[in-house]
Each structure stands twice: as C-alpha cells, then as structure tokens.
Amino acid sequence: MQSSPADPFRDYDPGPYFCELATERTGDGGARDVVRGRIGAIGLDALRARAAAAENDLINLGITFTVYSEASAIDRILPFDCIPRILTAAEWRTLEAGVQQRVAALNLFLHDIYHRRAILRDGVVPADLVLGNSNYRPEMEAFPVRFGTYVHICGTDIVRDAEGRFLVLEDNARTPSGVSYVVENRHLMSRTFPDLMAGVRLRPVDDYGRRLLEAMSEIAPEGVDNPQVVLLSPGIYNSAYFEHVFLAREMGVPLVEGADLVVEDERVWMRTTGGRRPVHTIYRRIGDDFLDPTVFRPDSLLGVPGLIGAWRRGNVTLANAVGTGVADDKAVYAYMPRIIKYYLDQEAILPNVETHICREQAGLAYTLANLDNLVVKPVGESGGYGITIGPRATRAEIAAARAALMADPSNWISQPMIGLSVAPTLTDTGIRPRHLDLRPFAVTGKTTWVLPGGLSRVALREGSLVVNSSQGGGSKDTWVLMDEGEAP
Amino acid sequence: MTRDTPLLARYAEGLFWMARYLERVENLARLVDVTQTFESPGHEIESWFALVRINADEAGFAKRGLIPTAESVKFFYLLDHDNPTSIPASLEAARTNARTLRPLISTEMWTQLNVFHRDMTRIAEAELQGDRLSRLCGRIKEGVQAHTGITDGTFFRDQGWFFYQLGRLIERADQTTRLLDIRYHLLMPAAGEERRIAELTQWGNVVRAAAGYHAFRRVAPPGFTPADVVAFLITDTAFPRSVGLCVTQMEWCLTQLRRRYGLRGTVAALERVEDLRAGIVGRPVEQIIADGLHEFLDRVQSDLIQLASEIGTAFFRDWRPLADGQGQSQSQSQTAA
Numbered sequence: 001m002q003s004s005p006a007d008p009f010r011d012y013d014p015g016p017y018f019c020e021l022a023t024e025r026t027g028d029g030g031a032r033d034v035v036r037g038r039i040g041a042i043g044l045d046a047l048r049a050r051a052a053a054a055e056n057d058l059i060n061l062g063i064t065f066t067v068y069s070e071a072s073a074i075d076r077i078l079p080f081d082c083i084p085r086i087l088t089a090a091e092w093r094t095l096e097a098g099v100q101q102r103v104a105a106l107n108l109f110l111h112d113i114y115h116r117r118a119i120l121r122d123g124v125v126p127a128d129l130v131l132g133n134s135n136y137r138p139e140m141e142a143f144p145v146r147f148g149t150y151v152h153i154c155g156t157d158i159v160r161d162a163e164g165r166f167l168v169l170e171d172n173a174r175t176p177s178g179v180s181y182v183v184e185n186r187h188l189m190s191r192t193f194p195d196l197m198a199g200v201r202l203r204p205v206d207d208y209g210r211r212l213l214e215a216m217s218e219i220a221p222e223g224v225d226n227p228q229v230v231l232l233s234p235g236i237y238n239s240a241y242f243e244h245v246f247l248a249r250e251m252g253v254p255l256v257e258g259a260d261l262v263v264e265d266e267r268v269w270m271r272t273t274g275g276r277r278p279v280h281t282i283y284r285r286i287g288d289d290f291l292d293p294t295v296f297r298p299d300s301l302l303g304v305p306g307l308i309g310a311w312r313r314g315n316v317t318l319a320n321a322v323g324t325g326v327a328d329d330k331a332v333y334a335y336m337p338r339i340i341k342y343y344l345d346q347e348a349i350l351p352n353v354e355t356h357i358c359r360e361q362a363g364l365a366y367t368l369a370n371l372d373n374l375v376v377k378p379v380g381e382s383g384g385y386g387i388t389i390g391p392r393a394t395r396a397e398i399a400a401a402r403a404a405l406m407a408d409p410s411n412w413i414s415q416p417m418i419g420l421s422v423a424p425t426l427t428d429t430g431i432r433p434r435h436l437d438l439r440p441f442a443v444t445g446k447t448t449w450v451l452p453g454g455l456s457r458v459a460l461r462e463g464s465l466v467v468n469s470s471q472g473g474g475s476k477d478t479w480v481l482m483d484e485g486e487a488p
Numbered sequence: 489m490t491r492d493t494p495l496l497a498r499y500a501e502g503l504f505w506m507a508r509y510l511e512r513v514e515n516l517a518r519l520v521d522v523t524q525t526f527e528s529p530g531h532e533i534e535s536w537f538a539l540v541r542i543n544a545d546e547a548g549f550a551k552r553g554l555i556p557t558a559e560s561v562k563f564f565y566l567l568d569h570d571n572p573t574s575i576p577a578s579l580e581a582a583r584t585n586a587r588t589l590r591p592l593i594s595t596e597m598w599t600q601l602n603v604f605h606r607d608m609t610r611i612a613e614a615e616l617q618g619d620r621l622s623r624l625c626g627r628i629k630e631g632v633q634a635h636t637g638i639t640d641g642t643f644f645r646d647q648g649w650f651f652y653q654l655g656r657l658i659e660r661a662d663q664t665t666r667l668l669d670i671r672y673h674l675l676m677p678a679a680g681e682e683r684r685i686a687e688l689t690q691w692g693n694v695v696r697a698a699a700g701y702h703a704f705r706r707v708a709p710p711g712f713t714p715a716d717v718v719a720f721l722i723t724d725t726a727f728p729r730s731v732g733l734c735v736t737q738m739e740w741c742l743t744q745l746r747r748r749y750g751l752r753g754t755v756a757a758l759e760r761v762e763d764l765r766a767g768i769v770g771r772p773v774e775q776i777i778a779d780g781l782h783e784f785l786d787r788v789q790s791d792l793i794q795l796a797s798e799i800g801t802a803f804f805r806d807w808r809p810l811a812d813g814q815g816q817s818q819s820q821s822q823t824a825a
Contacts (some may be wrong), residue, residue: 062590062599235588236587242590245590249591252498261498270494273495273496273647273651273745274750376730
C-alpha cells in the first residue's frame, strides 16, 4: 500500500534526447528543480484535475481555432500541457540575438532582390530561385518601404538537437500565427498553477500588443500624426479568428474585414457610423493573393479593390509587406546562412538544419540515395503537410516520395532527421517525454523586438515529431528566466 | 491620452442585433413560462397557440408541418433550430454577432454568451415536460439577465453602447405591443360578473408575462379595468417594459449619438421617435382604446420597424453597399401583423 502519491517523475526517461527540464544545465538558479519538485508535490491526480479545468477554461473563453471538414465547422482548443518549458537567461540571449540577426538578414535580402539584386548578380543565391519563385511579386520592384522593413512580424521555427543546440527549421515571414497562445497560455498558467510559478522570476509576455501597436504606428506613411491602425482579418470563419481578435484587442484597434474598407482617391477608408475615416497602417492577416482582387486573385472576396494602388502611392502601409513569401520559402531557407554572411558579414548565431536542395543535382542525388534516413519536405507547403519522414516511412511511402521527387525535383528539399528535444508532458500514462519546438515572435518597425520565449508546440503523440496544431500538436507555457539581479 | 475611437458600421449593426436577439430570447422564455403556469383549463391549445400569434409566426409554424398543440408550440420555440424565431436560433444569431464583436465587447460578455449558448444547444426534450419546463424558462431568463448585468457592468459606454441599447429597446417595445395586442383579441368585452373576474385574472397574466405583476398591483386601483392594464403597459414610464419608457429611452440614445459623437445620420430616426413618443406619452388611454387599440398597436409596430430601418440606413448600410437594399439586414419575422 502506498501512503503518499508516488513521484510522477519516478520513471520519466527522456532517452537519447535533450530534455528541456531534466537535462542538466547551468544558469537556471535552481528553477528547474523547483518546478520539478512542485509538480511532484501536486501529484498526478491533482495535475490532471487542474489540467482539465484549464482546458475547460479555454473552451469557455472561446480560445479556439476552427477546423473545417466537408460538412461542419468545429471549434477546437489548442491542447494545453500544464508543465512549462523553461529557457535560461543565457539560452534566451542566444535565441533573441539569433532571431534579430535573422530578421535583419531577411529584410536586407528582400530589399536587395526588389531593388539592385546584388546577391543574385554575385551568384550567392541562384537568380531563378528568386525570380522564378511563385511568391516573388514584381509589384514590389523599386518600391520603398519605411525603414527597409518588409517583415514586420516574423515567427522563426526553432528546434533543439540531442546536444541541446538550437537550429532554425523554418522562417515564417508572411503572416505567422500563434502569438495569442503565448500570452493566453501564460494567463491560464497564472490562474491554474499560481503555486507552480510562485517566486520564479520570469520575463513577462503581456507587452506584445503595445510593442506591436508601436511598430505599426512607426511604419505608417510619413507625415501622419496619430495614425489609424487596423487589423484586417478574413472574418469569423477563419481558423485563426481568435488570434485576430486577440491582436486587435491587445492593440486597441478595429478588427476590420475587407467589406469595412474602401479605396477612394487612392486612399484607404473604413466605414464607420460617422462616415468614412482614413486608415494608415493595415496589419493584414490575409495572404498576398487575396489582398486586392484588381491586382491579384480576381475572385477574392476577402480583400479590398484598389488597396495595392493606395499602397503604391504611399498612402497606406501594409504589414507584412507584399512579396515576403519569397524569403521564407523552404528553398531559399537553405541559403540563409550564406545570406546572413553576405549582408551582415556574420556567422549565423542560430544555424540552419543541414539542408539538401533537390533542385541542385548534388542535392537530388544525395537525397535519392539516402531517402531512408532523410526527412523530405515540399518547398511550398506549410502546416506539416506533404512531409515524408524516411526512418519512419513504410516502403510504399518511400516509393511515393521517390516518385514525387523525380517528377519535380525543384519542389523538394531534404534534411537529416533531428532528434528533437523533449519535455515532460502530462499524458494518459503519466508524465512522459514528448518532442517540441519553439516559435519566437519578432516585431520590427524601426528596430526589432523579440517577445521573450515564444510558442512551444509539443507533439502529443508518443514519438511523433509533428507539432502542428492541425496534426495533433499542443502547446506549453514557455518560461524565460530572468538573470539574477535583473529588474522585472 | 484618449484616442479618437470611431465605430465600424458593421460593429454598430452587430451590437444592435445582438441586443435584439437576446431581448427576444428573454421575452419568449417569459411568455412560455406564463403560458404554462397560468394556462386556462379547457383553453390550453388556444393559449399555447397565442404564442405563435404574438410572434406572427403562423405561416412559419404551418410550414414546419406542425399542428397547434401545446407540445408542438413548445417544440417550435425551444427545440426547433430550423425555426428562425426559436430560442436556439435566436441565441445562435446572438452568438454569431457576439463573435464578430469579440474585439469590442468585454471578455466576460463573450464568455458568458458562449457558455450560455452551448448550454442551450443541449436542451433535452424531457426538459419541456411538467415542472421542468418552468425551471428551463428560469434558466433561459437568467442567462439573458446575466448577460444584461455583465453588459451593464463591463461594456464600455461609447457609441457602441447606444446602438446596443437601441436594439434592446426597439425589440422590447415591439414585444410589449405584441403581447398586448394578442391578449386584447382573446379577451372580448365583459358580460356578467363571473366573466369579468375571469377576465381580470387573464389580464393579470398579461402583466405577469411582461414581468410587471407586482408593480402593477401597487399602482393599479383595486377594481382595475383592462384600460388600467393597457395604460400600464403603454404609457407608464416607470415600468421598464412599457412602450412609453422604451421610446423615451430610444430618443435619449439617439440624442446622445448626435450630441456626443456628432452622428448626423440621426435626423430621420429622431423625427420618427419624437412622433412615436408624442403619440404615447401623456395621451389618455381611454382615447387610445376609443380610437381602436389594435390599430394603435399596429401603428406603433410599424413605426418601430421604420425606426429600425432608418437606423440601419443611416448607420449600418455603408459597410455592405451591395446588400439587399433593406435597412434591416438581419431582420426576420418583423412584419407588421
């Protein structure tokens, strides 16, 4: 008979992977042990009860994303795992500097390819990879953007290998989502697990809306006092609608849909009860293709006719700028270390995952010869779709990947399988290691600010490496510890 | 420190309709409850079907293939999601509006409505039976009242609040006229003392359905007449559901929108509401009855429809210039009887 609850970490075994909680590292001021001890004291049953209450909270608050099937729309929560992921102050300094460096390089790259194209002439990045890219926008050529900023909001997907090194997996320079969960997870954590956080000095995350509004105001057309910022959303049927609501509220600006805006005299106006009011900055959460039916997709009902014209006249600013998709393309990603070196004359603080470019003969040959050991990804997809994980694929899946590669090599890249780091996660069978990644969010107007931490997405299925919410991923609160003596 | 905060036309419309739908839900729950509790033995079908007539839903009811029984009326209003005037459908519409309004309304307003809506989508058939029905109606009323209280305590009072109030007041005034109209038809002039007493009980129930029974007892003479009930529901500006009070408050809201926020579109609506008030407040009820109560109520209803349409044209229309040309873009079942 047991008289006290067993330590829920008793048979926790992260195996060969780096564990965000268990692997020894310095500079955490003992916080990892404290958290581990407190979770042990709460015990499994109470943890489960509180986790269930937390998820119920999310449903009631409507902090949901919508999944559409053929017949119905279902509001789902992003499953929340109550055991936080902890980053030390030193780890965060590396991540922050690495993300800032990367955003700087992305913006310099975009400015260059839409103006002088030095990097293409110098042969650092193949010209056809950029100019022939479906996300390249000729409309952007020779168009000036304020402060040279194209990527105002950037989400950088970062993983950690078995040695604990941070590696960049992907840049999201179009309309990255997930930041609302960073802030809401923290609120949820404070409500549900105040005892877990007590006395642990964390960097706050609730400054995001103010920073974002500041950046959106900075980038408004020159000469506008008190610029009107709006958030442009596809509306309530979009799966990320909650995030749009969150951002509009945190900034204190109207959430508009295309039908709320009108372009007249090459200026953008919003339709209010008191007539039309000018709009100066649009944080748009709809893709380039849908922005303006007179320029891009003519069938788009989400956009605003004439918007691109008003923008090109310099009467309104779009964030992110049009045409950033060419920089976060998976094929261009492979060149990022060289792009950083080219513009900043620095080594990448956060290295890439080693990447083989199948459009190049050598990359294709290597990939075909090593399919069993590689992760093969289509360059144009997001959300974890179309990926073949060689070491885990069936013979038939490998054969299908091979056929797809041969049919259109330039659509593919391959990478070695990374033994992603794990973190203890509450499951039906107790606390178990689950793989996770990290997406910090960077906001850039005149300068770049990175929200401390970011979204930690965790693959809830045992052994799974796919963290995407559309494929069974959940999330964790991400704690960035303060340096000793650092003011909150 | 203040930022100038214009209100999107789409938000104004959403607030107006969210309030209307919720007011409708509360009134309907109250009517069902009163019908159940005070139904006159031997006249059950008549009293239940009066609900359908109050809401001018005869055509919709027939179209659903229902025949007038107590059970079918209860089904039609409490369970039938395909009936656009049912409680579940109205709540669905209210929540959809709230969803578009999430950037504007308080988190507490949204959360309560979200949870309330979910509870109401799970009403089981068994809850319509016996004593459970009255408890169900209580839960529905309290759900809306919680919404009203949360709104009162948390919703920022800039122009959006006035559009919210206008929606609520127009719906409330409309419901009161419908309640009165239908009962007035049911209750023909008195003949004999026994009949008169029975009728007074019935009139008491009319006031009960409007949640005004005890207040009415306090202000009405002991030997009250139907005219006293009519006066209470139409002209008594101390009674929260009287047409007179609602209209007076509408006028105040429209005036505030013009004065505080400089909305110039209020002119037509203000004229309409001034006319309405002049025809109600201070007018002797005997004269209203002598001129024909039904005609009077009909006119009020049609004026309210016009008013909603003028508000819609002035403030909501611009954001959907390609819409059907109706001011009341979310309107349903608001045709004059």
